[in-house]
Amino acid sequence: MAFWLTLASKISPLACHLRGKLRTTWNRQLHSFPSSRSSSCSDQLALTQVPYLSSWDAQDFQSTAYAKSLPYRFPRCPDILPPACSKWFIHNDCPPQPRAGDNVDVIQPSHGGHTTPSSSPPPPPPPSSELQPSFWAEYQDTLVSLELTSRNASGKQDFHRVEAPLSILLSYLSNTSPASSPSATDQDLPHPSASSTSPSNSKDHHSIYLAQCSLEDLPPALQLDLPTPSLLRPNSQSKPHSPSHSTSSPQPPRIRGDIYSSSLWLGRPPTYTPLHRDPNPNLFIQLAGSKIIRLLPPTVGDAIFDLIHTQVSSSSSSSRIRGEEMMQGPERSLLHSAIWPDHPETLPGSGSQPDSSTISSSPSLRDSPYSDILKRYGQEITVHTGDALFIPTGWWHSVKGTGAGVTASANWWFR
Numbered sequence: 001m002a003f004w005l006t007l008a009s010k011i012s013p014l015a016c017h018l019r020g021k022l023r024t025t026w027n028r029q030l031h032s033f034p035s036s037r038s039s040s041c042s043d044q045l046a047l048t049q050v051p052y053l054s055s056w057d058a059q060d061f062q063s064t065a066y067a068k069s070l071p072y073r074f075p076r077c078p079d080i081l082p083p084a085c086s087k088w089f090i091h092n093d094c095p096p097q098p099r100a101g102d103n104v105d106v107i108q109p110s111h112g113g114h115t116t117p118s119s120s121p122p123p124p125p126p127p128s129s130e131l132q133p134s135f136w137a138e139y140q141d142t143l144v145s146l147e148l149t150s151r152n153a154s155g156k157q158d159f160h161r162v163e164a165p166l167s168i169l170l171s172y173l174s175n176t177s178p179a180s181s182p183s184a185t186d187q188d189l190p191h192p193s194a195s196s197t198s199p200s201n202s203k204d205h206h207s208i209y210l211a212q213c214s215l216e217d218l219p220p221a222l223q224l225d226l227p228t229p230s231l232l233r234p235n236s237q238s239k240p241h242s243p244s245h246s247t248s249s250p251q252p253p254r255i256r257g258d259i260y261s262s263s264l265w266l267g268r269p270p271t272y273t274p275l276h277r278d279p280n281p282n283l284f285i286q287l288a289g290s291k292i293i294r295l296l297p298p299t300v301g302d303a304i305f306d307l308i309h310t311q312v313s314s315s316s317s318s319s320r321i322r323g324e325e326m327m328q329g330p331e332r333s334l335l336h337s338a339i340w341p342d343h344p345e346t347l348p349g350s351g352s353q354p355d356s357s358t359i360s361s362s363p364s365l366r367d368s369p370y371s372d373i374l375k376r377y378g379q380e381i382t383v384h385t386g387d388a389l390f391i392p393t394g395w396w397h398s399v400k401g402t403g404a405g406v407t408a409s410a411n412w413w414f415r
Helices: 003-011 014-029 058-065 133-139 167-173 220-224 298-314 329-339 354-359 371-377
Strands: 072-074 088-092 127-130 143-151 156-166 204-212 259-266 272-276 282-288 290-296 379-383 389-390 396-402 409-414
Touching: 003 204, 058 409, 072 220, 088 282, 088 290, 127 259, 133 167, 143 167, 156 167, 167 204, 204 389, 272 298, 282 290, 290 298, 290 371, 290 409, 298 329, 298 371, 298 396, 329 396, 379 389
Parallel strands: none
Antiparallel strands: 072 389, 088 127, 143 156, 143 204, 204 259, 259 409, 272 396, 282 389, 282 409, 290 379, 290 396
């Protein structure tokens, strides 16, 4: 009873409605659902879309998004893209376009401090992107931490991380149909279990993902292709008011230009990051491909995560991004069904094909106890090549790679 009272205090507008609905579905969330799940287009949540900022202007971002701790997306503008976008990938089967130089700012400001957009409207995002083979050839031996996920024909999933040469990932990503056919480098990778290599499990699905790779761990040349966005540098912000004016009204929080951490994400859909929150503000840029991101305000996300934590009864459960307990087992399934009740889980390495076993065992959208919360409080954005998103501190979010080709992102946690 104490738990339900806590939940009600956190989400008071929906407390009475949710209490009864959550009670009736409590046991079903802990076990398999016997009924089949519809995957029709009508069985999709219509969430509020993340709003746009009017420009990449630093003062507009400071006052509208950062100071108010609200998520916003930035208008797509080719001029702000880091060199990695054009050098690392082939977009829509076209060769990369030459640039004036590598050491360019993500934002090209005019004398007035505003973004200088292209004279023509931004082009639509490419439908797909692939690696630029000639570019990556010299980085084959770079050691990185890779996430290996596999699921056999019986539905058992294994997840672990290994240190391996970047060539392992590059070979996997170069195979445009990695769903169930092992790549040429599989013999170099440690398999999660001996059964995964047995002949009886020839339909195993697997994926390899470079997730949350620190930019500082990359070769210097790759770091230069992902410069810190000018928006996050101290000189991009207006100077503080003089002391004579500072007492008239409280000053909003300011960006100090301190980059807490930065990461690269590179894989082939379906990639997945479960519901979590970041300890610092986050600027996210999509370098290639597409991802869907769902967000929840801090208090609402706290309530959902607490409920799931109670269901799994795990003392080790943590909101830390990509923790082991989040990536496999019951917590992964519960987090997914809470935030993506209208999206069946997809097999690792299966492209966009849903896992038939999870379709039959997942709750239908009308049965999900979280649907009303998501529709009322949730926000969603689909980011394509060149799109950028600001995620404030404490906002819960979950990310899915989608579509054809590779998907790549970079992000900067800042203060």
